[in-house]
Amino acid sequence: xxxxxxxGGTSDANTLAAEIARAGVDAIYSYGGRTRAPAxxxxxxxxxxxxxxxxxxDYIRQExxxxxxxxTHPFAAEMSRNAVAACxxxxxxxxxxxxxxxxxxxxxxxxxxxxxxAAVAALPETPACIFLAIGRQHIAPFSExxxxxxxxxxxxxxxxxxxxxxxxIVSRGPxxxxxxxxxxxxxxxxxxxxxNSGGDGARAKIDAGRALDLPVIMISRPQxxxxxxxxxxxxxxxxxxxxxxxxx
Ligand code: 3Y8
Ligand code: NAP
Numbered sequence: 001x002x003x004x005x006x007x008g009g010t011s012d013a014n015t016l017a018a019e020i021a022r023a024g025v026d027a028i029y030s031y032g033g034r035t036r037a038p039a040x041x042x043x044x045x046x047x048x049x050x051x052x053x054x055x056x057x058d059y060i061r062q063e064x065x066x067x068x069x070x071x072t073h074p075f076a077a078e079m080s081r082n083a084v085a086a087c088x089x090x091x092x093x094x095x096x097x098x099x100x101x102x103x104x105x106x107x108x109x110x111x112x113x114x115x116x117x118a119a120v121a122a123l124p125e126t127p128a129c130i131f132l133a134i135g136r137q138h139i140a141p142f143s144e145x146x147x148x149x150x151x152x153x154x155x156x157x158x159x160x161x162x163x164x165x166x167x168x169i170v171s172r173g174p175x176x177x178x179x180x181x182x183x184x185x186x187x188x189x190x191x192x193x194x195x196n197s198g199g200d201g202a203r204a205k206i207d208a209g210r211a212l213d214l215p216v217i218m219i220s221r222p223q224x225x226x227x228x229x230x231x232x233x234x235x236x237x238x239x240x241x242x243x244x245x246x247x248x
Contacts, residue, residue, distance in 0.1 A: 002026060002240055004067045005060065006043070007079055009034070011174060011201040012097050013071035016233045017041045023242040028063065032072075032079065034137075035155045035172070056086035069236055070227070071097040075195055077222040084225045095239050096229040099198040101221060102206055109215045116141050119193050119217045123148065128190040131183075132166075133205050134219070139163060151187050174201035180208035193217045 004020065004027040006013060013029070020027045021042035029041040033048040050056040060068070070083045080096065087094035104110050113119045116134070120141050123130065127147040132139055136154045143164040150166035157170050169183070184192075184205075192209045194202075196218055209216045230236055237244035 002066050003064050004028070004069060004240060005030060005063070005065045007068065007070045007072045007076075007083060008041070009038075009076065010071060010073050011199060012099060012233065014039060014041065016069065016071055016097060016236055017043050019233050019237055019244045020240070020242075022245055023237065023240075025240055025242055028065075032076070037156075050082075050086075053082045053085040053089070056082055057089045060086060060090045060092050065092060067240060068092055068094045069097055069240075070094065071236075074098060074101070074197060074221045077224060080224050080227075084227050093239075094227055095236060096224075096227050097233070097236050098229045098231065100231055101196045101198045102203060102218075104218075105210065107210045107213075108206070109209075109213065110218045111215060112218050112220060114220055116219065119219050120144055122217045123191065123193075129188050130191045130193065131187070131189045131205070133192060133194045133202070139166075151183075151189065175204040177204045177207050177211075180204040181211060184208055184212055184214070189214065191215050191217065193219070195219045196221055 002025055004025060006017060006027055006029045008029050009031055017029050027043050029043040029045045031038050031047040050059050068083055068087050070080050072079050083094060111122050113122050116138050123145050130148045131151045132142060133153055139152060140163040146164055151169065152166045153169040153171060155172045158168055192205060192214055194205060194216055206216060234244045
């Protein structure tokens with residue numbers, strides 16, 4: 001009997017949860033607890049870390065989990081690494097639902113960098129209006145370049161002081177081309193810093209950047225261990241032994 005653990009927290013995970021609920025598959029949706037009011041799910045939900053690899057392995061055993069779907073964000077590297085280790089230890093089938101990275105299109109001005117530190121180093125010397133579209137957790141290194149006027153975008157209002165002077169937009173997305181164009185133009189943004197998240201939920205800023213001929217410092221994805229991966233909810237449902245209703 002299938003009992004799936006969905007490591008969630010993304011729009012793809014939310015689409016998967018709806019399909020799983022529709023198919024009547026026994027499953028638990030898991031959030032890391034990063035946001036104050038995550039979107040509700042049509043599945044039993046748990047929130048917070050498991051306690052590393054051993055905590056996740058114990059959870060799998062105690063909950064009788066038969067399948068794990070890693071539907072976390074491509075930059076949730078620690079969670080993904082732990083899932084590979086815990087599923088290997090407990091011999092539990094694992095599949096990753098991982099959307100393809102964005103690919104540079106004609107007209108894109110990308111400066112592709114490996115990580116946050118390289119993104120900071122890629123910023124111009126002369127003061128500019130910079131949109132940091134990388135959330136809240138990893139912005140501190142940008143305090144090394146205080147000459148710029150930064151716009152940040154968080155899911156929840158900031159708690160406490162920011163590591164540097166910045167203007168914060170509070171919005172959880174997904175975002176539209178129209179709203180991104182308006183935001184970039186009204187704030188006279190000259191540079192965008194983004195992670196190569198892939199998917200549709202956050203690509204509007206990339207399309208808006210192209211339309212406005214803006215340079216985009218694009219942070220590449222972290223390396224993850226080898227694991228079975230698919231790019232669609234339909235493939236996950238087939239892996240779970242169920243037909244998806246999505247456009248079927
Ligand atoms: C808690 C679940 C939906 C899902 C929305 C997707 C789309 C918007 C793109 C920008 C980039 C960013 C950020 C982003 C995207 C979707 C999707 C996606 C980027 C929620 C969610 C959780 C989180 C955690 C949050 C991080 C932050 C990252 C904001 C829910 C809304 C910047 C990633 O304050 C914090 O601590 C926030 C932390 C991890 C990155 C960071 O380092 O700050 N996501 N995002 C999940 C959990 O607790 O397990 O609250 O409902 C999910 C979504 N985030 O359709 O409703 O791709 O799926 N999320 C990045 O760099 O790409 C926004 O602003 O343009
Ligand atoms: P991370 O750095 O890879 O994970 C750090 C620790 O947080 C993990 O080891 C685990 O703690 C806990 N954790 C993370 N995701 C979890 C989940 N879905 N369920 C239970 N525990 C989880 O994670 P992150 O990058 O902060 O991402 C956290 C959440 O936000 C994930 O659900 C992810 O899908 C979502 N998200 C992240 C981004 C991003 O840019 N990183 C973007 C959109 C959405 P233990 O070791 O104690 O088990």
